[in-house]
Amino acid sequence: MSFAGVGHAADKSAKLQQLFVAEAYLELHEGPGRGYAVTQVVPRGDAIDVLYRRTEWFRVRTKRGVEGWASQNDMRKTLLADGSLFTFDLGDRAGFTRHKWEMGVLAGDYGGATLVSGYISRAFNEQMAIEITGSQFLGNASNGYTAEVGLIHVARPDWRLSPFLTLGTGMIWIKPKSTLVLPDDRNDQTAYAGAGLRFYLTRRFFVRAEYRHHMVFTSRNENEEINEWKAGLAFFF
Amino acid sequence: MESRARVLLLSALLLGLTGCASLHWPWSRDRDNAAAEEPVSAAEEEAAANAPPPKVIEPVVERRKVKVNKIDAENIELGGYYGALSIEDFGTNPVYGIRAAYHVTEDIFFEANFGRSRAGRTSFETLGGNVQLLTDAERRFTYYNLSLGYNLLPGEVYIGRNLAMNSALYVLGGIGSTKFAGDQRFSVNFGAGYRVLPTDWLAIHVDVQDVVFQSDLLGRDKLTNNFAAHLGATVFF
Numbered sequence: 516m517s518f519a520g521v522g523h524a525a526d527k528s529a530k531l532q533q534l535f536v537a538e539a540y541l542e543l544h545e546g547p548g549r550g551y552a553v554t555q556v557v558p559r560g561d562a563i564d565v566l567y568r569r570t571e572w573f574r575v576r577t578k579r580g581v582e583g584w585a586s587q588n589d590m591r592k593t594l595l596a597d598g599s600l601f602t603f604d605l606g607d608r609a610g611f612t613r614h615k616w617e618m619g620v621l622a623g624d625y626g627g628a629t630l631v632s633g634y635i636s637r638a639f640n641e642q643m644a645i646e647i648t649g650s651q652f653l654g655n656a657s658n659g660y661t662a663e664v665g666l667i668h669v670a671r672p673d674w675r676l677s678p679f680l681t682l683g684t685g686m687i688w689i690k691p692k693s694t695l696v697l698p699d700d701r702n703d704q705t706a707y708a709g710a711g712l713r714f715y716l717t718r719r720f721f722v723r724a725e726y727r728h729h730m731v732f733t734s735r736n737e738n739e740e741i742n743e744w745k746a747g748l749a750f751f752f
Numbered sequence: 753m754e755s756r757a758r759v760l761l762l763s764a765l766l767l768g769l770t771g772c773a774s775l776h777w778p779w780s781r782d783r784d785n786a787a788a789e790e791p792v793s794a795a796e797e798e799a800a801a802n803a804p805p806p807k808v809i810e811p812v813v814e815r816r817k818v819k820v821n822k823i824d825a826e827n828i829e830l831g832g833y834y835g836a837l838s839i840e841d842f843g844t845n846p847v848y849g850i851r852a853a854y855h856v857t858e859d860i861f862f863e864a865n866f867g868r869s870r871a872g873r874t875s876f877e878t879l880g881g882n883v884q885l886l887t888d889a890e891r892r893f894t895y896y897n898l899s900l901g902y903n904l905l906p907g908e909v910y911i912g913r914n915l916a917m918n919s920a921l922y923v924l925g926g927i928g929s930t931k932f933a934g935d936q937r938f939s940v941n942f943g944a945g946y947r948v949l950p951t952d953w954l955a956i957h958v959d960v961q962d963v964v965f966q967s968d969l970l971g972r973d974k975l976t977n978n979f980a981a982h983l984g985a986t987v988f989f
Contacts, residue, residue, distance in 0.1 A: 752827075
C-alpha cells in the first residue's frame with residue numbers, strides 16, 4: 516500500500532531483510548511514533564520482512580501480509596536467519612563518535628555581516644572528515660556567498676565535548692550594496708584555518724561552534740582577512 | 753554301580769577335553785595369535801597411560817553467513833507549496849515554493865524552504881496615482897529559510913468510518929534570508945503546521961509562518977512581519 520510497497524515490493528521482495536522474532540512477541544504500531552496504538556503482535560519464532568525505516572521505526576510485514584511499525588528498541592532483539600542479533604545504526608552516543616555523514620545549520624558573524632551557513636560532511640574515519648560548507652552573509656556594506664571545501668580533524672571523538680581543527684579553501688562572491696563605492700561584484704578565492712567545539716546533545720544531535728580565519732586572495736595589492744564566528748545545531752546519520 | 757560308571761565316564765570326558773585344549777590342532781590358530789597379540793596390547797596400554805587425556809571433539813561446522821540487506825531509510829520529505837503571503841505594507845499576494853525536510857528522530861526534523869512571491873502596491877501608491885516606489889524587478893520577493901521542526905502533537909485523524917490517517921501538529925523556527933526591494937536581508941521565521949499522511953509516503957501540509965526581517969524601505973529601519981499561509985504536499989523518500 517505504501518510507496519515503498521508499490522515501488523519496491525514487486526521487484527525487490529527477494530531483497531527484503533528477513534528477521535525472526537526472538538522475544539515473546541513483537542509489537543506492531545499503527546504509526547512511526549511511540550504514541551501510536553499497537554494493532555498487531557508477531558509471536559516468537561515468526562519471520563518478518565523489513566520494508567523500510569523511518570527515523571527510529573521500521574516498517575515490517577508479517578508472513579500473513581500484515582504491515583506495521585516496530586520500534587528500534589524492539590528490532591534490536593530480533594534475529595537474523597543464522598541466529599545472530601540484528602544490528603544497525605542506533606543514532607546514540609556511539610554514533611557521535613563514529614558515523615559517516617553529518618549535516619548542520621549554523622548562524623553567526625562573518626566579518627561584521629550576519630551569516631547563515633550550512634554544511635555536510637563525510638567521515639573517512641573517527642577523526643578525519645571532508646566537509647562542504649555553503650554560506651550567505653548579509654551585511655550593511657555588502658552581501659554575498661561563500662562555498663568552501665575543507666578537512667576537519669576531531670582530536671578526541673569519544674569525548675562528549677570534543678575540539679576540532681579545520682583547514683580548507685573556497686570561493687567568495689561579494690555583492691557590494693549599490694550605495695557604496697565598490698560597485699562591481701567580486702569573486703575571489705579564499706583559504707581558511709579554524710578551530711571549534713562539538714558537544715553531543717542527545718540522539719543524533721550535537722552543537723557545533725567554530726571560528727574560521729579566512730584569507731581572501733583579492734586582485735588588489737593586499738589580501739583581505741575575514742574572521743568568521745558561528746554556532747549551530749548539527750546531526751549525524 | 754551305575755553311579756560309579758557315570759563318574760568314570762565324566763572323568764574320562766573331562767580329561768579328554770582338557771587334553772584337546774592342550775593339543776595343537778592344525779586348524780586351530782587361536783593360541784598362536786593370542787601369543788602374538790599379547791605384547792602389542794601391553795605396549796598400547798603403556799602408551800595410553802602416558803598419552804595426554806583424549807581431546808573433546810571440535811565440530812567443524814561452517815556457520816551460514818547471512819548478508820544483511822541494506823534497509824531503505826525514508827527520512828527525506830520533498831515537495832512544494834502554494835499559499836498567500838502578506839508582505840508588510842505591500843498587500844497579500846500568492847506565494848509558491850519548494851520544501852525539503854529531513855526527519856532526524858520521530859520528533860525532530862530539519863526543513864529547508866525556498867519560496868517566491870510578488871509584492872503588490874502600497875496604499876500610498878494606490879492613492880497617489882502615478883507613484884511607483886519599486887520597479888517591477890524589485891517587487892519580486894524571494895526567500896529561503898532553514899528551520900528546525902518539532903512534532904508537537906502526533907496523532908491520527910479519522911475521516912468517516914473506514915479511514916484513519918497519521919498526522920502531526922508541528923512547530924518550527926529557523927533562519928534564512930529574504931531578497932526584496934533590491935536588498936537582501938537576514939530573516940528569522942517561525943510558525944506551526946499540520947501534516948496529514950493519507951499513505952505512508954505522501955504528506956499534506958497546512959502551515960502558517962511569519963518571516964521577520966529588518967527593512968528600511970519606507971524611510972526608517974523597522975522590523976517587518978510577513979505572514980504566510982501555505983497548503984502543500986510532500987513525498988517521503
